[in-house]
Each structure stands twice: as structure tokens, then as C-alpha cells.
């Protein structure tokens with residue numbers, strides 16, 4: 001099974017870190033408000049954050065009253081940052097890949113993940129493992145890159161633009177062809193997996209989940225107008241997709 005650990009690549013890590021720390025970034029401006037809005041009440045809950053990265057969300061969940069947060073990630077560099085900047089008494093960070101979830105001997109009220117499932121090869125298997133880790137009635141709340149975005153295979157321009165560079169429309173090719181995409185993003189050979197929206201939905205249902213909510217990333221038009229270079233694509237295509245689902249009691 002292919003298991004990329006690109007976040008431990010120095011160049012990739014530094015680039016990701018500076019994007020994530022930029023005051024106006026995709027995570028804080030687009031992803032975080034939507035996923036926090038979709039979270040169930042966390043007071044007294046046991047939370048697992050898969051692909052926790054630098055720990056910003058783990059810290060938020062601890063601050064929202066979670067009894068405990070376990071953050072797991074494959075990257076030593078991301079976890080070192082999390083330990084240094086986003087630790088709390090009730091947060092534990094552990095180096096573990098999502099292909100090794102069976103090593104966790106515990107159950108959780110809420111399993112969450114932000115923008116990490118793009119890297120999962122066996123999504124159907126992951127959904128089943130998460131279902132097994134949840135207490136009855138527990139919730140899985142996650143975001144990942146939207147299938148319209150992951151379809152991109154690096155062989156064409158993501159946007160058709162005017163002569164002055166303004167995005168006119170988004171381009172889409174080979175949406176129906178699922179599987180590994182190797183593209184250039186900061187480094188050559190950045191790997192992610194593309195799957196259709198219907199595959200995500202059917203894999204959650206096959207694992208036993210009841211899907212409660214789905215969201216696609218969006219921004220107020222004023223924000224897009226304020227930062228056209230950064231968010232100009234958002235009016236044409238969603239970058240992220242979000243689901244909240246429940247383990248049946």
C-alpha cells in the first residue's frame with residue numbers, strides 16, 4: 001500500500017507552514033468555519049482527530065470542552081509543531097498513519113478529520129475502521145478536497161482566464177476516472193486520490209453510517225472580491241467537501 005509522507009519533506013513542510021500561518025489562508029477562512037459549524041456539542045466528549053497536522057483543530061476542540069482529544073498524524077514535523085504550539089492537558093498527539101487505525105484500542109464520541117482524507121487509498125476500508133472506533137450514536141465529521149478539485153491531473157490549466165488573468169471558468173477533465181493523481185504542488189510527484197462524490201457517499205453508507213449533513217466550500221462574494229488572487233476560483237468551483245454522519249445506535 002502506498003503511504004506518502006510528504007509533510008516531512010523540508011521544502012513541502014516549510015511551504016505548507018507558511019501557507020497555514022498566513023493570516024488569510026484557505027484553512028482558517030474557508031475550512032474551519034464550516035467544520036466547526038457542523039461539529040456536534042463537544043462538551044465532555046472523546047474526540048479523535050485523524051491527520052491532525054499542526055494541531056490547530058485539536059486545540060480548538062479541547063477549547064470547546066472536549067474531555068480528551070487524540071490527534072494522530074504520519075508526519076513527525078507536523079506533530080512536533082503541534083506539541084510545541086497547540087498542546088493542552090487533555091490533548092495527546094500520537095504518530096500513527098490512518099492505515100493503522102486498528103492499533104487504537106479505544107472508542108470515541110466524535111471522529112474528525114480536516115483535509116487529510118485526500119491521501120487515503122482505501123476510502124471504503126477507512127470508513128469501516130472509523131465506524132468501528134465510534135461509540136453508538138457517535139459522529140464522524142470531516143472535510144477533504146472536493147472531487148471536482150481532486151479530478152485535476154496536472155495535464156491542463158485549472159482555469160480558463162482572460163488575457164489579464166481573471167478566472168473565467170474552471171476546467172474539468174476525467175472526473176469519472178478514479179484513483180491516484182500525481183501532480184506538481186510545491187514539489188513534483190505530490191500524490192492524492194481522486195474519487196467521485198457518489199463513491200464517498202456509497203462508501204459511508206456501506207460502512208453503516210447515516211449521512212446527516214453535506215456542505216461544499218463557499219465564501220461571501222465580498223471576501224472573494226477582497227482577495228481575488230487567492231479566492232477568485234471559489235465562485236467557479238468548491239475546493240472542499242464536508243460530511244457529518246452518525247453511527248446508528
Ligand SMILES: C[S@@+](CC[C@H](N)C(=O)[O-])C[C@H]1O[C@@H](n2cnc3c(N)ncnc32)[C@H](O)[C@@H]1O
Nearest residue numbers: 007051052053073074075078097098114116119
Ligand atoms: C492538509 S494537512 C491538514 C492538517 C490539519 N488537519 C489541518 O486542518 O490543518 C494533511 C495532514 O494529513 C497528514 N497525513 C497524510 N497522510 C497521512 C497518513 N497516511 N496517515 C496519517 N496522517 C497523514 C499529513 O501529515 C498532514 O498533517
